Amino acid sequence: MKSWNRFKNSYLLYSFKRDPVAILSFCVLSILVIISILAPVITPYNTYDSATFDIMDAETPPAWMEGGSKSFLLGTDIQGRDLLSTMIYGLRVSLLIGVGAVLFQALVGILVGLLSGYLGGKLDALLMRIADIQFSIPYLIVAIFTSAIFKLAFGVGRYAELAVPLLIIIIGMSEWPKYARTVRASVLGEKNKEYVEAARVIGISRWHIMYRHVLPNTLTPVLVISTIQVAEAVMSEAALSFLGLGMPITKPSLGSLIRAGFEYIFSGSWWITFFPGALLVIFILVILLLGDWLRDVLNPKLYKG
Amino acid sequence: MLAYIIRRIFVLIPTLLGVSILVFLMLHLTPGDPAELLMGERASEEALQEIREHLGLNKPLYEQYGLFLKQLMQGDLGETIWTRQKVWIEVKQRFPATIELSIVALFISCFAGMILGIISATKQYSIFDYLSMLGALVGVSMPIFWLGLVFMLIFALNLGWLPMSGRLTVGVELETITNLYILDAIITRNWAALRDALWHIIMPAVTLSTIPTAIVARMTRSAMLEVLRQDYIKTAKAKGLSQFIVIFKHALRNALIPVVTTIGLQFGVLLGGAILTETIFAWPGVGKWMYDAVMQRDYMVIRSGTLFIATIFVLINLCVDVLYAVINPRISVK
Numbered sequence: 006m007k008s009w010n011r012f013k014n015s016y017l018l019y020s021f022k023r024d025p026v027a028i029l030s031f032c033v034l035s036i037l038v039i040i041s042i043l044a045p046v047i048t049p050y051n052t053y054d055s056a057t058f059d060i061m062d063a064e065t066p067p068a069w070m071e072g073g074s075k076s077f078l079l080g081t082d083i084q085g086r087d088l089l090s091t092m093i094y095g096l097r098v099s100l101l102i103g104v105g106a107v108l109f110q111a112l113v114g115i116l117v118g119l120l121s122g123y124l125g126g127k128l129d130a131l132l133m134r135i136a137d138i139q140f141s142i143p144y145l146i147v148a149i150f151t152s153a154i155f156k157l158a159f160g161v162g163r164y165a166e167l168a169v170p171l172l173i174i175i176i177g178m179s180e181w182p183k184y185a186r187t188v189r190a191s192v193l194g195e196k197n198k199e200y201v202e203a204a205r206v207i208g209i210s211r212w213h214i215m216y217r218h219v220l221p222n223t224l225t226p227v228l229v230i231s232t233i234q235v236a237e238a239v240m241s242e243a244a245l246s247f248l249g250l251g252m253p254i255t256k257p258s259l260g261s262l263i264r265a266g267f268e269y270i271f272s273g274s275w276w277i278t279f280f281p282g283a284l285l286v287i288f289i290l291v292i293l294l295l296g297d298w299l300r301d302v303l304n305p306k307l308y309k310g
Numbered sequence: 311m312l313a314y315i316i317r318r319i320f321v322l323i324p325t326l327l328g329v330s331i332l333v334f335l336m337l338h339l340t341p342g343d344p345a346e347l348l349m350g351e352r353a354s355e356e357a358l359q360e361i362r363e364h365l366g367l368n369k370p371l372y373e374q375y376g377l378f379l380k381q382l383m384q385g386d387l388g389e390t391i392w393t394r395q396k397v398w399i400e401v402k403q404r405f406p407a408t409i410e411l412s413i414v415a416l417f418i419s420c421f422a423g424m425i426l427g428i429i430s431a432t433k434q435y436s437i438f439d440y441l442s443m444l445g446a447l448v449g450v451s452m453p454i455f456w457l458g459l460v461f462m463l464i465f466a467l468n469l470g471w472l473p474m475s476g477r478l479t480v481g482v483e484l485e486t487i488t489n490l491y492i493l494d495a496i497i498t499r500n501w502a503a504l505r506d507a508l509w510h511i512i513m514p515a516v517t518l519s520t521i522p523t524a525i526v527a528r529m530t531r532s533a534m535l536e537v538l539r540q541d542y543i544k545t546a547k548a549k550g551l552s553q554f555i556v557i558f559k560h561a562l563r564n565a566l567i568p569v570v571t572t573i574g575l576q577f578g579v580l581l582g583g584a585i586l587t588e589t590i591f592a593w594p595g596v597g598k599w600m601y602d603a604v605m606q607r608d609y610m611v612i613r614s615g616t617l618f619i620a621t622i623f624v625l626i627n628l629c630v631d632v633l634y635a636v637i638n639p640r641i642s643v644k
Contacts, residue, residue: 134324134328135328137325137328138325138328138329138332139332141325141329141620141623141624141627142329142616142619142620142623143578143579143581143582143619143620143623144582145582145583145585146581146582146585146616146619146620149585149600149604149612149616150333150336150612150613150616151336153603153604153609153612154336154337154340154347154609154612155340156604156607157340157347157348157607157609158340158347236451240453243453243455243456244453244455244586247453247455247586247589248585248586248589248601248604249604249605250604260453263453263455263456263459266459267459267590270459270462270463270467271467275463278456278459278463279460279463282453282456282459282460285453285456286448286451286452286453286456289451289453290447290448290451292451293447293450293451294447297447
């Protein structure tokens, strides 16, 4: 209750209420997230169950077009699945991988950044060198390279089965240096402040200071980059799936749906590619808008100036 | 200045070595027999033995890495697994296509991005400002492979204005010198081929340039806004200089410093995006080649491609750093 009151009087909520763009994007994002979490309940068809769809319905155009059917609002894909249901399930997969990958990269990055910044010395030099090396390759190339090798190692069948956890690891591994650098920079700023000195003087152990005192003070920038990182992770997943290195078509993400439709746009079935992509754009756009707003609010230098 | 450049080049060496170690080790760090990974689960024992012999997979790891490094130093990127062709030959053929596409895309994004950014900054909070910044945000959230497909659907399939894929129409003659078709056509004064090459590059280049354009526009806008607030701009305006001169001669030059860094960093985005764009438009560059390698499970090509792109990226970053030091002399003193 106390924390609720604190939140109610916070600058965060105050500026949120005054920003119509933030409110709108928050609403859209919430709706999309709720829909994707509730996918099995609200979608008209279960697209993971091959008994519920019929290949005879394949490539039915959207309902308002000639040849469209009322039972498939946005048409069907090449296997005869209802496109709307498939997209909702796809969004769910994309969201799961995006959030999972960000959690993974934040975990690795925060740990590395904290150790590196607080302990310093040789460990710092080594860890930051590794981060630099990885930064010197475009992250999409890292992700493509790793997933191509994983696909070789696991074989196509097992890769498809394990795709979700594997993609979380692949995308997480290709982006952790961003967190490591951000956290390290703010740890270096906090380390020499008086409260850390004070904690050290009264004899609190190094690890305790690191986790209980320094870490919480570095989390604001982490929060800001996390929103953008979720958008980026969802994009990476879509790109990998589009290149055939991500989710299999039996359990498609939005990226694999775009890929599946790619081969059929020449025969006129544009909707299979168009709608999943449009959904992806809206999803990423609202995350970025919220991220922009959050950055402006949490960065005191910007709002004072 | 020279000392700074030399120092930067020395930092380059451990970075490139690190990249080569990472790329080399990936195959060996993955569980399972490397030979089986390369050849697939259904490969016969003889084929496995043969590839082990051929690539020296029986030797100790450090020896293999030494050999790998020695070959790299000699510019040898190894052979493809299935066709046993020299990787280097393929790279040499395909790299100009990627470079041509990236440069045209970079050119579009610098031009369009800076113009949008400048106008937005000078007319802050106008309709144009809001629209172009919204456009920039949409541009950043657009998966380029999807945008490419939508372009293709509209301009190639429905309207038929632009060609669907490739670099030249079959039957158009062009003598290749640099393999950069636009440049070749200009050198040989082959205007028909120039027109055709430009026609083919528009759609992939515009697609590839979306994200960089959006980023450059946002960066230019914020840099310009910062500069326009300063006193010397007020002085310049008070002196009675025209708006045009104040913006382009006084403000833009100082705003350019962060913009140049951003533009340099966009090359990485372009190289990453090239794989996606080239795949959609069947553009015969390094990216398409890597995509094909992924499809055919050719590990050697994937490895060489990664290494090659990383090297190019590192070299471009070096150039950007040096350029940055030239524009802003305070950097090299630090």
